[in-house]
Amino acid sequence: MSFLYRWFAGIPAYLWSGWGALASLFLLVAGWEAVSLAYGPLVLPDPAAAFDRLFALIDSGAAGTELALTARRAMTGLALAILVGSLLGLLAGLSLTASMLARPIVTVLLGTPPIAWLVLAMLWFGASDGTPIFTVFVACLPVIFIGALAGTRTLDHHLKDVATVFRLPWRMKLVDLYLPHVVSYLFPAWINALGNAWRVVVMAELLSSADGVGASLAVARSQLDMDAALAWIAAVVLTLLAVEYLLLEPIKREVERWRPVEHV
Amino acid sequence: MSELRLTGLAHAYALKTVLEDIDLVLPAGRILALVGPSGCGKTTLLHLAAGLLTVQTGELRNGFGRPAAIFQQPRLLPWKTTRDNIALGLKAAGLPRAAYRRRADAIGRAVGLDGDALDQFPHQLSGGMQSRAALARALVLEPDLLLMDEPFSALDIGLKAQLYRLLLDHQAARGVAVLMITHDLMEAVRLADSLLVMAPDPGRIVHRFDLGTPAAARDDDFVHRTTAEFLRHGDVRASFGLAPRVSPAATACPREIGTKVGAGGTAQVLPMPAGRKGLAC
Numbered sequence: 001m002s003f004l005y006r007w008f009a010g011i012p013a014y015l016w017s018g019w020g021a022l023a024s025l026f027l028l029v030a031g032w033e034a035v036s037l038a039y040g041p042l043v044l045p046d047p048a049a050a051f052d053r054l055f056a057l058i059d060s061g062a063a064g065t066e067l068a069l070t071a072r073r074a075m076t077g078l079a080l081a082i083l084v085g086s087l088l089g090l091l092a093g094l095s096l097t098a099s100m101l102a103r104p105i106v107t108v109l110l111g112t113p114p115i116a117w118l119v120l121a122m123l124w125f126g127a128s129d130g131t132p133i134f135t136v137f138v139a140c141l142p143v144i145f146i147g148a149l150a151g152t153r154t155l156d157h158h159l160k161d162v163a164t165v166f167r168l169p170w171r172m173k174l175v176d177l178y179l180p181h182v183v184s185y186l187f188p189a190w191i192n193a194l195g196n197a198w199r200v201v202v203m204a205e206l207l208s209s210a211d212g213v214g215a216s217l218a219v220a221r222s223q224l225d226m227d228a229a230l231a232w233i234a235a236v237v238l239t240l241l242a243v244e245y246l247l248l249e250p251i252k253r254e255v256e257r258w259r260p261v262e263h264v
Numbered sequence: 265m266s267e268l269r270l271t272g273l274a275h276a277y278a279l280k281t282v283l284e285d286i287d288l289v290l291p292a293g294r295i296l297a298l299v300g301p302s303g304c305g306k307t308t309l310l311h312l313a314a315g316l317l318t319v320q321t322g323e324l325r326n327g328f329g330r331p332a333a334i335f336q337q338p339r340l341l342p343w344k345t346t347r348d349n350i351a352l353g354l355k356a357a358g359l360p361r362a363a364y365r366r367r368a369d370a371i372g373r374a375v376g377l378d379g380d381a382l383d384q385f386p387h388q389l390s391g392g393m394q395s396r397a398a399l400a401r402a403l404v405l406e407p408d409l410l411l412m413d414e415p416f417s418a419l420d421i422g423l424k425a426q427l428y429r430l431l432l433d434h435q436a437a438r439g440v441a442v443l444m445i446t447h448d449l450m451e452a453v454r455l456a457d458s459l460l461v462m463a464p465d466p467g468r469i470v471h472r473f474d475l476g477t478p479a480a481a482r483d484d485d486f487v488h489r490t491t492a493e494f495l496r497h498g499d500v501r502a503s504f505g506l507a508p509r510v511s512p513a514a515t516a517c518p519r520e521i522g523t524k525v526g527a528g529g530t531a532q533v534l535p536m537p538a539g540r541k542g543l544a545c
Contacts, residue, residue, distance in 0.1 A: 159341060161316050176355075257385065258386075259342070
């Protein structure tokens with residue numbers, strides 16, 4: 001209850017602090033407009049045209065449907081990656097042998113470009129939903145795995161001694177010692193993976209699906225419709241910004257209140 | 265009567281022997297200080313007593329039922345408020361939330377942490393406040409055995425004096441047995457009933473001093489004088505790697521110093537019987 005209260009109470013101050021971010025975003029849009037004025041709308045349409053198109057897409061309901069479809073694929077892949085990656089990472093972290101074994105494999109997975117996985121996925125799953133979901137899953141898995149592994153491996157043995165001396169029962173050790181520590185590693189990895197998932201799903205759809213934001217981008221490309229292409233890009237980026245800064249960032253602030261504040 | 269008894273205790277990390285033939289007895293209500301240079305196995309000895317290390321050789325019998333420990337660093341859980349950190353042991357013992365928070369508040373105030381500090385997270389507290397919280401976390405359990413690993417070594421002298429007072433008051437009121445390790449001779453002389461001097465390579469007890477005056481009755485003068493006496497002692501100097509004193513007193517055998525100090529009625533130095541590396545308290 002106090003969590004919800006603090007969350008809502010914190011929103012005005014948090015949004016107010018967003019003016020700086022907004023200002024820098026508007027600078028970017030201004031740069032965009034400058035390039036568009038210099039090279040003409042054939043190379044880069046001006047922001048107003050792109051946003052007009054975006055509002056038209058939203059009004060017609062197309063944007064909502066396609067975004068929802070893309071989001072469903074991205075979230076399914078991400079949820080699977082979170083489930084499998086967190087579990088395997090935690091288990092691997094418990095054993096030194098397992099973590100040493102896992103490290104090179106994870107490096108291979110991280111080094112494999114998502115586009116390579118996409119080719120394999122297209123061969124395995126064809127044009128079904130399976131292709132983007134699998135690609136997202138594979139692209140997010142190593143990031144989450146590493147977060148979970150680091151979380152279990154870096155637990156301060158000094159704090160374990162405290163738990164032993166003060167005779168913490170196993171349930172308390174889990175809830176008061178291991179979980180908060182591991183979550184402090186896992187949560188940033190999840191957020192990282194979310195950004196990854198959102199990028200990868202659009203790419204996968206562009207090459208393999210008949211619907212979704214990626215497919216709409218592919219249509220815009222084939223019709224040389226720059227306004228629509230930019231409108232879809234704006235839709236994808238704005239959705240990610242909204243989720244990250246309105247939902248995840250406040251949660252992160254709340255669960256990591258105990259951390260010393262790092263000034264950027 | 266409960267006691268902590270170590271008999272012929274030895275410990276090795278891989279091939280390096282860090283403790284050899286340790287004998288000591290700590291009865292209820294006594295304060296025993298282990299002094300010695302860094303690396304003489306003091307911390308290992310304390311960890312054995314706390315059950316953090318498995319006994320390899322010898323015997324360790326701990327008759328105390330409610331041990332608590334204070335470590336060299338405060339070691340507070342960074343994601344818990346000061347209040348919840350202090351209450352950690354009470355929560356582990358299964359006390360209901362309201363009860364353990366009330367007791368944490370009371371002991372927190374006793375060690376000088378106000379309501380604001382109790383609501384804050386450890387990183388928001390100064391080093392001295394964190395040390396107070398660590399002390400409170402141990403004292404709130406009303407332990408019958410308190411193990412302390414140089415808990416005051418990083419604090420300024422004013423804060424040290426305050427925490428000594430808190431500890432001694434608590435000790436006098438509850439009769440807790442304390443095993444403390446320190447490389448600060450003055451600290452040991454201020455607090456302990458008995459001092460065991462340890463020497464390194466391998467860690468062993470080379471000398472034992474008993475202080476006659478009760479800790480509460482010791483003033484700064486006494487502490488300075490007695491510490492100076494100890495520092496003249498050959499075994500103490502050798503243990504800390506100090507050069508033997510060149511003045512005539514340095515060549516004196518321990519028995520002579522013992523007589524001199526003992527005659528003052530303040531402290532008594534007992535020479536070790538040959539062939540024994542430790543002594544009962």
